[in-house]
Amino acid sequence: MNGSAAVSSSGTGSSSERHHRHHHHRHHHHGQGNGHSQQNLLADGSHIGNYQIVKTLGEGSFGKVKLAYHITTGQKVALKIINKKVLAKSDMQGRIEREISYLRLLRHPHIIKLYDVIKSKDEIIMVIEYAGNELFDYIVQRDKMSEEEARRFFQQIISAVEYCHRHKIVHRDLKPENLLLDEHLNVKIADFGLSNIMTDGNFLKTSCGSPNYAAPEVISGKLYAGPEVDVWSSGVILYVMLCRRLPFDDESIPVLFKNISNGVYTLPKFLSEGAAGLIKRMLIVNPLNRISILEIMQDDWFKVGLPTYLIPPELKQQEQEQQQQQEQHDDGTKNNSEEIDDELVTALSKTMGYDRDEIYESLESRDRTSVLNEIREAYMLIKENKSLIKDLKSDRDRSDELDTFLAQSPPTFQQRGDQNLPPVPPLQLQSSPQQHQPNVSRKIATQQRAYNVAPFNDTNNEEDSTISILPTSLPQIHRANMLAQGLPAASKISPLVNKKSKTRWHFGIRSRSYPLDVMGEIYIALKNLGAQWAKPSEEDLWTIRVRWKYDVGQNHNERIPDLMKMVIQLFQIETNNYLVDFKFDGWESSSGEVAHNPNLSEDEMSTFSAYPFLHLTTRLIMELAVNSQGG
Amino acid sequence: MGDVGLGRGNVVLEQKFSVESIRAFLKSKTSYDVLPVSYRLIVLDTSLLVKKSLNVLLQNNIVSAPLWDAKTSRFAGLLTSSDFINVIQYYFSNPDKFELVDKLQLDGLKEIERAIGVEPIDTASIHPARPLYEACIKMMNSTSRRIPLIDQDEDTHREIVVSVLTQYRILKFVALNCRETHLLRRPIGELNIVTEKEVASCRMTTPVIDVIQLLSQGNVASIPIVDDEGHLINVYEAVDVLGLIKGGIYNDLSLSVGEALMRRSDDFEGVYTCTKNDKLSTIMDHIRKSRVHRFFVVDEDGKLTGVLTLSDILRYILLGETGS
DSSP, X not given: OOSEEEEETTOOOOEEEEEOOOOOOOOOTTSOOOOOOSXXXXXXXXXXXXXXXXXXXXXXXXXXXXXXXXTTTOOEEEEEEEEGGXXXXXXXXXXXXXXXXXXXXXXXXXXXXXXXXXXXXXXXXXXXXXXXXXXXXXXXXXXXXXXXXXXHHHHHHHHHHHHHHHTTOOOOOOSGGGEEEOTTOOEEEOOTTHHHHBSOOOHHHHTTTOOTTOOHHHHTTOSOOOTHHHHHHHHHHHHHHHHSSOSSOOSSHHHHHHHXXXXXXXXXXXXXXXXHHHHHHHTOSSTTTSOOHHHHHTOHHHHTTOOGGGSOHHHHHHHHHHHHHHHOSOOOOXXXXXXXXXHXXXXXXXXXXXXXXXXXXXXXXXXXXXXXXXXXXXXXXXXXXXXXXXXXXXXXGGHHHHHHHHHXXXXXXXXXXXXXXXXXXXXXXXXXXXXXXXXXHHHHHHHGGGOOOOOOTTSTTOTTOOOEEEGGGSHHHHHHHHHHTTOTGGGGOOOOOOOOOXXXXXXXXXXXXXXXXXXXXXXXXXXXXXXXEOOOOSSOTTEEEEEEEOOOSOOOOTTSOOEEEEEXXXXXXXXXXXXXXXXXXXXXXXXXXXXXXXXXXHHHHTXXXXXXXXXXXXXXXXXXXXXXXXX | OOOSOOOHHHHHHHHHHHXXXXXXXXXXXXXXXXXXXXXXXXXXXXXXXXXXXXXXXXXXXXXXXXXXXTTTTEEEEEEOHHHHHXXXXXXXXXXXXXXXXXXXXXXXXXXXXXXXXXXXXXXXXXOTTSBHHHHHHHHHHSSSSEEEEEEEOTTTOOEEEEEEEEHHHHHHHHHHHOGGGGGOOSBGGGTTOSBOTTOOOBOTTSBHHHHHHHHXXXXXXXXXXXXXXXXXXXXXXXXXXXXXXXGGOOGGGGSBHHHHGGGSOTTOOOEEEEOTTOBHHHHHHHHHHSOOOEEEEEOTTOBEEEEEEHHHHHHHHHHSXXXX
């Protein structure tokens, strides 16, 4: 706190600055927690919306997680309660809520579903799919996992990760706590997309100081954490499943960091050549040389027994095209445009609250404004949800699993869609030369999602104005252009996020010590600093009137008051919690002459410069801090 | 007022009339009048570490702050992005002095500035009760494009930092309060206020340290980035330097300016362009609505031809249209 001071324009301030760090305790989010919530609103046994809270499951880095059930259907859900205070950029609340709504559209059989979002004044409550077990408990309980079994889990994980990456969401924090299992031994990844939204993106602080799963670029503090970090973490997870131990593990954190940064680990001999080869390519230190998720999906070891529903549309498309090319050489020109699915539009307007006309407009126009893009992305997402279900259905040998996926589906629009599937629109395939084009443009579109175009329409009847904003100067477009040039260094630079100041303002300083001890400390500090005080009266032991020479060695004019007066007072805020308040009380001259008016009003007091007062108060607080450390 | 189409002559007369009334307005108001009813002021103690002061600026989303010397109990100048530019340049030419740069306090900036031979920290200030016009003139002569308002308390004669006025705030004040700005309808190309020659520019691949040098040599707040044909693509601003060295990392100086700009926050609104046919009336309108600090003048093909800064506009309002 030395030195930085702030005053309000009104001038008087008996406040001092203190920094508050948020300490997050990260438990397993499905482990046992001590379920006492202070808020009655969220107490066990109470209702939130249509959910009855059963108990606390644990505490995640963003808040409590509660088990609840849907009152009418009895379906178990987990409620993730996010205190709005931990949200990044509280001034962008609207955008964050939109982001969460976007997450709600994510539908993948191996991702914990977000069913609903309930907003209250202080909290955002995410109603999520409940999965009772952790993959890692399962690994630990079993002696050894066969490569086949590990591959099945791994395929599910990679497919889920690929799905999210395709929709521009990077997990950034894949680790055992986030890999859950349902009763049919299907993996469910939790917390996708949350790292984008939350302030607390600091891995080392939030993950119990255990960075075993974090990629080198993450632990080295590089700001950029792109999809490659999820590849690394998945590589570590695959290693753990196959070897029953961590690839990077050391009691000493510096050694651990060094091993991760240098990619130093050993592969046991019993691994098959295919598995070892894949792990090697996933644990490459340079993120640019690391295998990509799509490449993993084309890996021979990975592909063994891969169910169709886990293959992303892009790869499916490639395969189909190859087939088509073999089967028939020419089939006339294909129609590139797709018909808009009315059903999807209805669903979209329901979940995201868009106007139907707005959705049609966004899908039909080529306009690249942020709102239209956002809608287009959301449409693509739910469209894919539908075709995913179609794949699941056609995968006959998996019809059992299909039931479990669908049974888990929530009382939202999707369930309706699930139960009586409308005819899935014929997917018009694009011919291969154009295949990459839409992807590129879609990427730029996502980056623009957050951008709001400055309101220019209302420039009053100045039709001849040629003032405009240079598109290439917009950060999102600039970044896309730089990345398009393929500069290796460019991909590592990420934009500065203006985090909200974590500084909170308090009056005075707080203490939990015995009040007489606090007073004793203050007297000692004042004595050490050479201040004088008046003997306190019997009635008021808790107020000290102080006179303190403010010596800046410059003003030798004797008529200028040089003794600052201060009132220090101890207040009780609650049991065992006290506040020391410092108050400016005018000036006195050491020549004995009292400043012209001893009884200044508050208003007159505020005409004095606040800086000398802040300076002396800072010195006193620092002295108190030194003493309390010594004691 | 000249609604009848009297043609060009009328436009010229109205422009002159408008500038004169804005000037009269500036003379009739004080700096104090510009201050909002309630505002926040962040003052930094000179014993604060330079790198911490950078964090304070970034955290609070500000680009400069007045300094306070607790030893003398006096205002100690204004910390601006140019001070950070000086530190970067010093560090770049003396990489062995890393320790020093890391432990540098704000009151140590003077020595750095002496070492690289640039102007020391700006200490110009004005009393809030002086006419706004006077504050503008004083501001124009200072390098920081802003002026601190310093008062003294009557009894102890100690200084009070009241606020800091920027060119933007004054022009926005004018745009909000002077209807006459609507009469500024002469194309800016006619007014001889656009800086056209000697606009230093760079390419996307220029090392950022060279661009920083251009900022400091030209005493300008931004350097336009153009392509091979001279089309304007982007602009590097002096305030971008703050984000570049956040966290005390000076390694990033090897980056190209294009890479350095990837650190720009997504909140950046974009670079404003105009043509020489635009009028100050529309420009003032934009100043009223958005936080714009300069307009880059381009031709029909988007090639850079000049720049119109807030200083140029202010100078024109203060001193222009005085001829016949």
